[in-house]
Amino acid sequence: MVEYKKAPIKAKDKMKQIMTNYFLDAYSAKDNGKKIAWITSGGPVEPLLAMDIIPIYPENHGAMIGASKMGQKLCSYAQGLGYPNDLCSYALADIACSKGEKGPIGQLPKPDLLICCNNICSTVVKWYEIQARYFDVPLFILDTPMCHTGFSYEIRSYVEQQFYELFLFLEHICKKKFNQERLQHIGMLSIQAQRLWQEILETTKHSPAPMSAFDAFFHLALIVTLRGTQVCVDYYKELLEEMHQRIEQGICAVPQEKFRILWDNLPIWYRTKWLSDKFAQKGVCLVADTYTSAWCSSLKYIDENNFLNPLSEAYTRIYLNQGIDIMADEIIKMIEKYMIHGFVMHSNRSCKPYSFGQYDIQNIIRAQTGIPILIIEADMLDETKFAEGQIESRIEAFVELLETRYEA
Amino acid sequence: MISVGIDIGSITVKCAVIKDNEILATSLDLTGFDVKKAWNKVFYDTINKANILEKQIDYIISTGYGRESVDIADKKITEITCHGAGAHFLDPRVRTVIDIGGQDSKAISLDKNGRILDFVMNDKCAAGTGRFLEVMARAMGVDLKEFGNLSLEAKDPVKISSLCTVFAESEVITMVSKGKKREDIIAGIHNSIASRTFSMANRLQISPPIMLTGGVAKNKGLVKALEKKFAQDIIVSPFAQLNGAIGAAYLAQNHKK
Numbered sequence: 001m002v003e004y005k006k007a008p009i010k011a012k013d014k015m016k017q018i019m020t021n022y023f024l025d026a027y028s029a030k031d032n033g034k035k036i037a038w039i040t041s042g043g044p045v046e047p048l049l050a051m052d053i054i055p056i057y058p059e060n061h062g063a064m065i066g067a068s069k070m071g072q073k074l075c076s077y078a079q080g081l082g083y084p085n086d087l088c089s090y091a092l093a094d095i096a097c098s099k100g101e102k103g104p105i106g107q108l109p110k111p112d113l114l115i116c117c118n119n120i121c122s123t124v125v126k127w128y129e130i131q132a133r134y135f136d137v138p139l140f141i142l143d144t145p146m147c148h149t150g151f152s153y154e155i156r157s158y159v160e161q162q163f164y165e166l167f168l169f170l171e172h173i174c175k176k177k178f179n180q181e182r183l184q185h186i187g188m189l190s191i192q193a194q195r196l197w198q199e200i201l202e203t204t205k206h207s208p209a210p211m212s213a214f215d216a217f218f219h220l221a222l223i224v225t226l227r228g229t230q231v232c233v234d235y236y237k238e239l240l241e242e243m244h245q246r247i248e249q250g251i252c253a254v255p256q257e258k259f260r261i262l263w264d265n266l267p268i269w270y271r272t273k274w275l276s277d278k279f280a281q282k283g284v285c286l287v288a289d290t291y292t293s294a295w296c297s298s299l300k301y302i303d304e305n306n307f308l309n310p311l312s313e314a315y316t317r318i319y320l321n322q323g324i325d326i327m328a329d330e331i332i333k334m335i336e337k338y339m340i341h342g343f344v345m346h347s348n349r350s351c352k353p354y355s356f357g358q359y360d361i362q363n364i365i366r367a368q369t370g371i372p373i374l375i376i377e378a379d380m381l382d383e384t385k386f387a388e389g390q391i392e393s394r395i396e397a398f399v400e401l402l403e404t405r406y407e408a
Numbered sequence: 409m410i411s412v413g414i415d416i417g418s419i420t421v422k423c424a425v426i427k428d429n430e431i432l433a434t435s436l437d438l439t440g441f442d443v444k445k446a447w448n449k450v451f452y453d454t455i456n457k458a459n460i461l462e463k464q465i466d467y468i469i470s471t472g473y474g475r476e477s478v479d480i481a482d483k484k485i486t487e488i489t490c491h492g493a494g495a496h497f498l499d500p501r502v503r504t505v506i507d508i509g510g511q512d513s514k515a516i517s518l519d520k521n522g523r524i525l526d527f528v529m530n531d532k533c534a535a536g537t538g539r540f541l542e543v544m545a546r547a548m549g550v551d552l553k554e555f556g557n558l559s560l561e562a563k564d565p566v567k568i569s570s571l572c573t574v575f576a577e578s579e580v581i582t583m584v585s586k587g588k589k590r591e592d593i594i595a596g597i598h599n600s601i602a603s604r605t606f607s608m609a610n611r612l613q614i615s616p617p618i619m620l621t622g623g624v625a626k627n628k629g630l631v632k633a634l635e636k637k638f639a640q641d642i643i644v645s646p647f648a649q650l651n652g653a654i655g656a657a658y659l660a661q662n663h664k665k
Contacts, residue, residue: 337496390529391485393473393488397527400488401524404523
């Protein structure tokens with residue numbers, strides 16, 4: 001019998017270096033004649049890269065703020081400015097940092113333009129409007145209609161038209177012609193990175209899993225910020241190779257893996273270590289999640305030979321921009337693919353579109369798969385919305401439930 | 409086989425001793441600030457009542473929010489599993505347990521063997537808990553023991569719309585100053601807890617019969633309000649408040665050191 005052991009993922013240091021270089025480039029953009037665009041996490045980054053614009057993600061910064069446990073301080077600062085407690089904590093923290101409050105890397109490099117795509121939520125529209133006024137920079141809003149039951153010709157042409165408008169917008173700002181060939185090349189790299197990311201996530205089909213969703217939360221940063229670059233492709237090739245090696249060598253996330261869990265919604269950034277330890281102590285591994293897999297969920301709509309054509313479809317039909325029946329179908333596929341024993345849903349006070357349908361999704365999943373489901377209430381960034389005692393009890397009771405269900 | 413269950417809740421500590429599937433003794437006391445002192449006292453009171461020696465105990469399980477503080481426990485199990493087990497021990501017909509404790513409320517669905525099929529707990533909020541009732545009784549200047557009985561005398565219960573304990577208290581005070589009848593306000597408070605409990609429990613598939621556990625099960629007004637809301641009779645065991653400790657001791661019956 002193979003003896004399984006735990007070991008840190010080696011590629012991690014390299015990723016930290018890549019992210020450092022990325023931010024250094026961004027901070028020196030002005031000196032190098034480059035422009036900075038702030039962009040929403042689900043926004044189309046490839047056209048920006050095609051124009052040599054450096055994309056910066058306030059949401060990725062939000063994750064860093066959360067992981068550094070600075071969320072509460074920044075959210076309460078923004079609340080002091082008059083923004084409500086119910087507002088998305090990423091928006092609150094970003095607004096606080098823009099006004100001079102310091103985050104884990106100080107402040108983000110100031111934007112020259114803003115790109116907002118509402119495929120992830122509609123809060124981003126108001127959030128980016130506020131920032132556009134504050135920084136006095138142009139804002140482009142890409143409106144992707146909600147795909148409740150599917151996609152249509154009308155949606156495609158409506159969104160496609162906006163992509164052409166985006167190219168014109170970028171031409172106007174950069175004062176140069178938009179390069180479609182360059183976009184095709186970047187698109188290829190983007191697709192390659194998304195495929196690699198998918199392969200990396202799928203290595204956890206192996207039991208025990210070579211990594212957990214907590215690792216995926218960390219390694220996600222590149223597919224969000226740097227997809228469409230060679231650096232990203234090279235890094236994920238290395239990470240994938242390491243995952244294969246870990247499987248061969250019996251290295252895994254939870255050596256005593258008894259139960260395999262699927263996670264829904266954003267991570268609770270300031271508690272990832274606590275949660276990871278809590279689950280691991282009980283032999284539970286979070287092998288997959290709906291969040292990190294969202295960055296490769298549109299692959300099925302992409303045509304490698306013509307990147308531009310299905311761009312509108314790929315950016316519109318992302319996980320969060322669909323009806324809950326479609327979301328539930330995707331979850332059920334994941335439950336089968338990863339041999340899941342239980343489903344943990346984070347009801348995230350900040351992320352309304354992610355959390356709103358959870359009780360309905362829970363009912364659909366329960367009816368169709370019968371697996372135990374736990375909902376825990378918290379927030380991705382704001383520590384005041386996390387009640388340790390209650391969450392601990394729920395998790396422990398959930399594991400007891402899994403034990404009686406599967407070990408009886 | 410002698411086993412002990414110790415349930416440390418936010419308001420009270422409960423202890424039960426079971427010998428060969430028969431309850432020998434139970435007791436309870438306030439948790440207070442010093443949790444360790446509280447369970448020590450309750451533990452020794454109970455084994456004295458049961459007329460057994462500590463060394464005769466085969467297995468101890470602790471449960472409740474303070475379960476980790478019980479260093480003499482052989483195992484720690486959450487109150488959810490223990491409440492399910494306790495209800496099954498007290499009445500094996502039970503398929504749904506509604507437990508309203510000091511700081512949380514939960515609904516648990518059980519299979520015929522008393523195993524947990526699913527559970528839900530209240531939000532991070534004290535509305536619909538024992539503490540909510542305590543705060544309201546104090547605001548109304550009524551002894552907690554009388555609170556439930558008074559609600560049964562209501563002719564025209566008021567509607568309490570606030571879900572927050574603190575705001576509901578001010579809402580109640582406003583109604584008092586408007587001259588609303590005391591029993592109507594109290595009935596309104598009970599209805600508000602019942603409807604909050606119902607909407608939480610409804611996330612589960614509620615199968616009859618339902619048993620109500622936790623300290624508030626002593627409150628007849630609440631039982632009536634819940635029966636109305638759930639449109640069915642609700643079983644209340646005389647051991648309702650001790651159910652978690654009994655469940656822990658019952659689960660401990662199946663263990664050997």
